[in-house]
Amino acid sequence: MSNDVDAFVERVLRDTRAVGLCLAICEGLEVKAIGTYGFSNLELSVRTNRATVYKIGSISKHIIAIGILRLVRDGLLNLDEVISAYDRRFPSGWARISVRHLLTHTAGLRRDPHASDFFSSRSISDVVLDRSNSDLLFLPGDEWAYSNLGYYVLAHLIQIVSAVSFRKFFETRIFSPLGLLSTRTTSVYDLIPHRANSYYQSGAGVMNAGDHIAFRPSGAFVSNIEDLVVWDRLLWMPELNFGAATEEMGRPVTLSDGRAKHYGFGWYIADTNSQRFLHHGGGLWGFRTYYIRCLSTKLSVIVLANYKDIDVRKVAAELLEQLFPEAAAGLSRAVGPGNFSD
Numbered sequence: 001m002s003n004d005v006d007a008f009v010e011r012v013l014r015d016t017r018a019v020g021l022c023l024a025i026c027e028g029l030e031v032k033a034i035g036t037y038g039f040s041n042l043e044l045s046v047r048t049n050r051a052t053v054y055k056i057g058s059i060s061k062h063i064i065a066i067g068i069l070r071l072v073r074d075g076l077l078n079l080d081e082v083i084s085a086y087d088r089r090f091p092s093g094w095a096r097i098s099v100r101h102l103l104t105h106t107a108g109l110r111r112d113p114h115a116s117d118f119f120s121s122r123s124i125s126d127v128v129l130d131r132s133n134s135d136l137l138f139l140p141g142d143e144w145a146y147s148n149l150g151y152y153v154l155a156h157l158i159q160i161v162s163a164v165s166f167r168k169f170f171e172t173r174i175f176s177p178l179g180l181l182s183t184r185t186t187s188v189y190d191l192i193p194h195r196a197n198s199y200y201q202s203g204a205g206v207m208n209a210g211d212h213i214a215f216r217p218s219g220a221f222v223s224n225i226e227d228l229v230v231w232d233r234l235l236w237m238p239e240l241n242f243g244a245a246t247e248e249m250g251r252p253v254t255l256s257d258g259r260a261k262h263y264g265f266g267w268y269i270a271d272t273n274s275q276r277f278l279h280h281g282g283g284l285w286g287f288r289t290y291y292i293r294c295l296s297t298k299l300s301v302i303v304l305a306n307y308k309d310i311d312v313r314k315v316a317a318e319l320l321e322q323l324f325p326e327a328a329a330g331l332s333r334a335v336g337p338g339n340f341s342d
Contacts, residue, residue, distance in 0.1 A: 009037055012315055018307040019085050019199045019206060020048040020224040022333045023315070028298040032323075033227055040196035040306060042206065050226045051194040053182055054304040056289045057219040057282020062266030063231075064154055064220060065249060067174060068243040071259065071266075076161040079103075079245060083153065087160050091134035099157065102150040103141045103265040104253035108136035108149040112218075121213050124166060128156040135336065142260040144253070148218035155217035166217065172288055178234060183223040186284075188213055192222060198286025200308035208310060211285025219284040225304060232293070234301045250278050250295055270334035275327060279335050281313055290316040292335065 009021060020038030024031065040052045077086070079100045082089050090097075094107075101107035114132040127133075128149075153167045156244040162169045167185040175183050181318055182194070198209040207210065223231075224268055234240050249265040262269040267278040275294050282289035290312040293300045300318040315336055320328035 004322070005033060005265075006036060008319065008322065009035060009315070012310070013025055013038055016310045017201060017306070018305060019308040019314075020052070020196065020306050022048055022050070022052060022054070022304045022309070023319070024225050024229045024232070024302045025319065026229060026238060026298075026302075028055070028269075029233050031100075031229055034229065036225070040194070042197070042199065043208075048196070048200070049194075051182065051224055051297060052304075053192055053195045053222050053224045054289060054306060055186055055198070055219065055222050055282070055284040055287040056228075056304070057284035057287060058148075059280050059282040059289050059291050060220040061151055061218065062249065062278075062280060063174070064151055064158075066240060067158055067185075067265035068099065068103065069245050069249075070156060070173060071158065071161055072245055073242040077157065085159055089129050089332075092133060093136055096140045097153075098140065099154075102147075102154050104144070104263055104307065105150060106144050106253055106255065106261070107143075107147065107150050107153075108143070108145070108224050109133070109149045109153070110135070110137060110216070111149065113149045113152055121215070121226045122253075124152060124155050124159065124215070124217055124336040128152050131319060139256075141256040143255065144263065148216070149219075151218040152216075155220070170221075178230070178239065180223070180227045180230060183221055183227045183231070184323050185220055186215060186222050190228075194224065195222070196287075196306040196308045198308070200286050212285060216284070219282060224303065228291075228302050228304075229264050232302065235293070236298060250276065268335070270330075270336075271332070272330040272334045274329075275331075277331060277335065279313075279316075283308075288312045292316050292320060292331070294320075294327060297324070299324055299327055 022036050025033045036048045040048045080098050097107045113127045199206050200209050251261040252262050270277045277294050279292040286308045288305045290303045303312040304314045315330040
């Protein structure tokens with residue numbers, strides 16, 4: 001990592017009192033830099049390193065979209081088919097919701113499942129099929145509203161059409177074949193090597209953020225900076241190329257009345273004067289993550305932190321603007337405040 005980047009990150013950590021942070025800067029298939037800072041566990045004085053595993057929160061959404069596209073390629077799903085074609089147990093009011101609506105947050109579903117509780121353990125299907133979630137905010141396709149519940153429904157569909165658990169599907173069909181050995185579904189109980197603790201600011205001190213029992217598909221995965229660098233490289237390569245549908249991941253969704261909303265399949269979309277960026281934040285419990293990719297220059301920045309009170313979006317955008325000013329001019333303004341909900 002260059003001295004300028006190190007100095008920038010160290011200043012951010014000092015100003016925010018952040019505990020630890022990993023970041024990577026990539027250009028196409030080349031890794032320009034990887035940096036690790038601070039601690040993954042304060043109580044045990046374990047320093048952050050490239051193997052440190054973080055909850056990545058809603059960065060998981062574009063990975064779930066890749067899983068859906070794999071099933072589309074295999075002929076098991078159709079993006080424009082209504083979801084009731086795959087499971088007739090869905091509420092009757094969801095009859096017009098398609099797979100595409102779920103991917104793009106245009107289904108009209110509420111933001112979070114009414115039946116979801118961070119401290120209870122329910123299956124994906126039990127949460128999705130709970131009738132308390134059946135009311136729609138608007139007719140599918142008419143508006144845009146960020147919905148974690150929509151990604152619960154996508155996880156349910158993956159299980160239905162693949163006939164295996166959500167965890168096994170991603171482990172056997174996506175992560176293991178691609179060599180992503182530290183990326184997996186979140187779990188409170190499993191032993192996860194190099195798992196980071198998470199923290200938040202309380203007055204003048206730092207507190208343990210703790211953990212929650214519930215599995216939330218909207219923030220499904222844990223990973224580390226090494227795996228995400230591999231993943232970033234794969235996103236530019238044929239291994240994850242499922243044809244025209246993959247291109248739609250970075251294309252703004254069009255609503256029923258012709259308006260465009262800057263969200264694709266699991267990615268926010270930001271346009272500057274000369275570039276298009278895909279980006280997404282993740283915020284699950286005390287973890288904060290951000291991932292920005294430039295489609296034309298193939299520049300990427302990934303930031304993983306185990307501290308709730310740090311603006312990782314600002315860190316990622318400012319790094320790109322400092323290191324690649326011509327390509328990233330106006331990026332901070334274009335990406336806005338970001339979304340840190342799982």
